Amino acid sequence: xxxxxYVVTGWVLTGAVLGGYRLWLTVRARxxxxxxxxx
Amino acid sequence: MTLLPRPVNIVLGWTTLxxxxxxxxxxxxxxxxxxxxxxxxxxxxxxxxxxxxAYLAFFVTALTSALYLWRRTRATVWDHVAxxxxxxxxxxxxxxxxxxxxxxxxxxxxxxxxxxxxVTTAVLFFLYLGYLALRRIPGDADARAxxxxxxxxxxxxxxxxxHFSVSWWRTLHQEGTVFNSELSPEIGGTMAFTLWLxxxxxxxxxxxxxxxxxxxxxxxxELEAVELEVAIAERIGEPAPRIDAAAGAVRDTR
Numbered sequence: 001x002x003x004x005x006y007v008v009t010g011w012v013l014t015g016a017v018l019g020g021y022r023l024w025l026t027v028r029a030r031x032x033x034x035x036x037x038x039x
Numbered sequence: 040m041t042l043l044p045r046p047v048n049i050v051l052g053w054t055t056l057x058x059x060x061x062x063x064x065x066x067x068x069x070x071x072x073x074x075x076x077x078x079x080x081x082x083x084x085x086x087x088x089x090x091x092x093a094y095l096a097f098f099v100t101a102l103t104s105a106l107y108l109w110r111r112t113r114a115t116v117w118d119h120v121a122x123x124x125x126x127x128x129x130x131x132x133x134x135x136x137x138x139x140x141x142x143x144x145x146x147x148x149x150x151x152x153x154x155x156x157x158v159t160t161a162v163l164f165f166l167y168l169g170y171l172a173l174r175r176i177p178g179d180a181d182a183r184a185x186x187x188x189x190x191x192x193x194x195x196x197x198x199x200x201x202h203f204s205v206s207w208w209r210t211l212h213q214e215g216t217v218f219n220s221e222l223s224p225e226i227g228g229t230m231a232f233t234l235w236l237x238x239x240x241x242x243x244x245x246x247x248x249x250x251x252x253x254x255x256x257x258x259x260x261e262l263e264a265v266e267l268e269v270a271i272a273e274r275i276g277e278p279a280p281r282i283d284a285a286a287g288a289v290r291d292t293r
Binding site: 004010013022 | 085130133138
């Protein structure tokens, strides 16, 4: 594949950003639910 | 509390995952390399859907902001959706800029150019970053929602400027491949299919993440309300400052 360094970086970065955001949402929501359940 | 019923959310999550998987296969292996740009063009299958989704996300923010500002339709749900959609719009705009930069380096020879499309997109990114900052300013929930809604409507003015910048000015950035001034798509076959697959996968992902972000937004609001109640209760439970009449001064006995 020509320009593989740019193409792979772009695809991996997109996956990391969107996957990371999905994970962040899950962790934050879980923590909020736990705190609300304790109260 | 959730934007979509739970079973719908689960099905949507799996459908999104399958669509994204198919996009990876088609975008990196099945679609042929471009005759001029070779494999660098494979970044288009992410760059263009990300840009379209940024438009969609900011449109939803503008629409729900207008619905909040209009008294007849005013409801907290619109404020939550506006904030959630703007956050997703910022992520997609950021991705558009970074992917465009990665694509521009091998094709244009530069990471960045002071080009109308690039500059207006960067302005869009910072406008909505400011909008998100504005939403974080503490204060009365209704006042915060109203000022955020006004800011969202003002920021949305930049969206058509970004879109038409390639037609209005001479730019290094190419005109739209699908929605160009002649309304004649300059892409076909497997490449067009992969591009539309990208748009579909990103749209599904947007709806799924919007639903999740909305849920978190509602939970955070509940948490803030509970924390405020606790803080007030603790404050009331404390001994009040005692006024020392003889000395004419207020003494804090806590």
